[in-house]
Amino acid sequence: MSLQTANGKKLYIQEVAPRDGFQNEKQFIDTDRKIAFVDRLSDAGYAKIEVTSFVSPKAIPALRDAEEVMRRIRRNPDVVYAALVPNVRGAERAMDCEVDEINLVMSASETHNVANLRMTRAQSLAQLADVIASVSRERVAINVSLSTVFGCPMEGDVDPYQVFELAARFAALGVHGVTLCDTTGMAYPSQVARIAREARKLFPTLTLTLHFHDTRGMALANTLAALDEGIDRFDASLGGLGGCPYAPGASGNACTEDLVHMLNLMGYDTGIEEHTLLDVASGLPELVGHALPSHLSKAGLRSRRHPAPGSRPTP
Secondary structure, three states: OOHHOOOOOOOEEEEOHHHHHHOOOOOOOOOOHHHHHHHHHHHOOOEEEEEEOOOOOOOOOOOOOOOHHHHHHHOOOEEEEEEEEOOOOHHHHHHHHHOOOOEEEOOHHHHHHHHHHOOOHHHHHHHHHHHHHHOOOOEEEEEEEEOOOOOOOOOEOOOOOOHHHHHHHHHHHHEEEEEEEOOOOOOOOOHHHHHHHHHHHHHHEEEEEEOEEEEOOHHHHHHHHHOOOOOEEEEEHHHHOOOOOOOOOOOOOOOOHHHHHHHHHOEOOOOOOOOHHHHHHHHHHHHHHOOOOOOHHHOOOOOOOOOOOOOOOOO
């Protein structure tokens, strides 16, 4: 898409670091600091923030404070606050905390679904159908994230029509949106374009989101390919935080600040101001206790200026 046609087009950036990122951290992040982090994100211009996950604390100890975090964050009416739920009990906990959206997860790949969820795809479908039925009368949006859409590290290529069949089954159950996830960074631009184009054609009433990882350095290129096919919603993680513990070779998510910087330069309306985002990102390495792969945090904005190098000494 050219800069001229991109100019002013509204995009929706959805932050996943508080859930997708924090769940992989070995060091437990203090509850008060999680809340303060989400509150700062709430002022940054995001369309959606995935705050936490209502899974068993034994399964993901890093998010054992889900209820407290969800209840104590400061809600911005312009932001959708989402949470991942794995089952009916998780949905009940999320409803008690008045989430705006529940996010359901399963894999397009049978092998990854068993590794990640300890269930076959058929079992996952049945369990998630129960979740959808349990919240269908609630005033809450339902999104399903399909993992390994663009490839599985154990099985290799995944048939796109296998993905579309799953999406169709969830659409029939009443979900509002589907996220197509590049769980291990196996996606490449022409593949993304084909799948995004067909998904938009098959599911015109669903809200479609693309979720890329930068494992092989192609997250931004894949984003551009999806934009060319009319996709306007993207997950990203501040600092590039996150990954998948059940997907060999998976590294962090698409980095929010790198993504927003590129899109803003191209003339898209992301709703996010880069200086604000970098200010929040600057405290993230200290929060998680390690360095992060963000390019923008290292290099600064394109508009950054440096003093001219001093003259070389005369021999």
